[in-house]
Amino acid sequence: MNKKGLLLIIVLFVTLLFIAGCETLSLNTKYDYLVLVNKYSKLPNDWEPNVRLVTTKNAWKEDIQVEEKAYEKYKELKEALKEEGVTIELDSAYRSVEEQQNLWDEWSKDPEKGIEYVKKYVAVPGYSEHHTGLAIDICLKKDGKLVYDNDDMIADRETFAKIHKKLADYGFILRYLEGRDEITGYAYEPWHLRYIDNVEIAKEIMKKDITFEEYLDSIKDVKGTESAAKYQIMKYMKSYLEESYGDKITDSRYNVTKVYTVEEEKKDPTLKNIKFGEKDIAFTIEYDLKPAKEELVNDIAATAGVYDSDTGWIKNYSGVGVLRYDKKKKNYYIDNFGTSF
Ligand SMILES: [Zn+2]
Structure with missing residues (x-):
């Protein structure tokens, strides 16, 4: 073999190694199994192109899709x-x-x-946990018969107690706990399981009998945990906006599009005038607001936002801000909020 041929082989080999390296890297980093999706927290924009789904059959032999790892653990x-x-x-x-x-x-x-029915019973597109592929609704098979009616399943406490006891061992949690509607936005659903890919955290959540939201809220140093940081940014944004708009709005929902790392905060030239404390986080966010009355739309929308009269929401706001930690009060607040840093 001549020198050129050898060189070509080396180049090819290195390229292959590089591709293989990227592949394994991407397998672990493309999506966060601890993602929070609920009625006011949107599915991340890059979720759907990246999620790995497998097709299987449900109890009625219909094709359904589940996220790959969640399905393995379900089995x-x-x-x-x-x-x-x-x-x-x-x-x-x-x-x-x-x-x-x-x-x-x-x-x-x-x-x-009609629209009123839909508003009441259908999850807003983008705000259902089922979009993640990590949420599974199960039914029971008893004496050869399927038990799938919601009321029948809620009544079967004994069977579901056995099921719930095993969830954490396989990285699942129960998502909609009894009497926690205020936090999750949903009534008790013993059949709705959520895969989080972390047995330790699943055990902690199930043992403490807390919701996923409460778990994310309990993390004190949110800087290193993206899902907790996103949750807390949303939480404080919600109170910040609801306070600023007063009774002009009745509801709001969010999509935290970026949480800056310490390195990014240091490097980004747009952030150079902002001083960051150890626990402070810069973020970008998209959000929608629901006006209390249609007459208030122009008043609220100002320069941004598009009113959708079908749903009654003003959509497509975006903003940037800093979630700042108050050392004296020991809590977070929203600072530097605007359209650019
Ligand atoms: Zn469900």
Whole structure:
């Protein structure tokens, strides 16, 4: 072989190694299993292109999709429960934002259902945990019959107690706890399981009998934990905006698009005039506001925001800010909030 040929082989080999390296790296970093999606916290914009889904069959032999790792662990959970005489089956899992939007559009035009019905019973596209692929609704199989009716499942406390006891061992948590509607936005759903890919954290959440929101809220040093940082930024943004707008708005919802790392805070020229304390975090955010009355739309919308009369929300605001830690009061607050740093 001549020198050129050898060089070509080396280049090819190094390229392959590089690609392989990127591949393993991306497998672990593309999405955060601790992502929070609820009625006021949106699915991250880059989630859908990256999520790895597998197709399987539910209890009715219909095709459904579940996030790859969540599905593997679900199968293990199912096996373990079988040994205790409990049979679980899949009902539904992943639903894309587009499917949710189609459902919303279709039903809101339906004369029998209409927009009021949709607003009440259909999750807003982008704000359902089922978009993550990490949420699974299960049903039961008892004496060869499927038990899938919500009331029947809620009534079967004994079986669900056995199921819930095993969840954390496989990285799952129960998402909508009884009597915690105020926090989660949902009534008790013993069948809705959420995969978080971390047995230790799942055990902590299940043992303390707390919601995922309460867990994210309990983390004191949010700087290193993206999902906790996002949760707390949203929480303080919500109170900041609700305070600034007073009773002009009745609701708000958020998508924290970026949480700056310490390195980024140091390097970003737009942040050079801002002093950062150890626990302070710069962020970018998108948000929607719900005006208390339609007459207030122009008053609130000002320069940004687009009013959607179908849903009653003013959408597409965006902003930047700093979540700052007050050492004396020992709490966070929103600072430097605006359209640019
Ligand atoms: Zn569900």
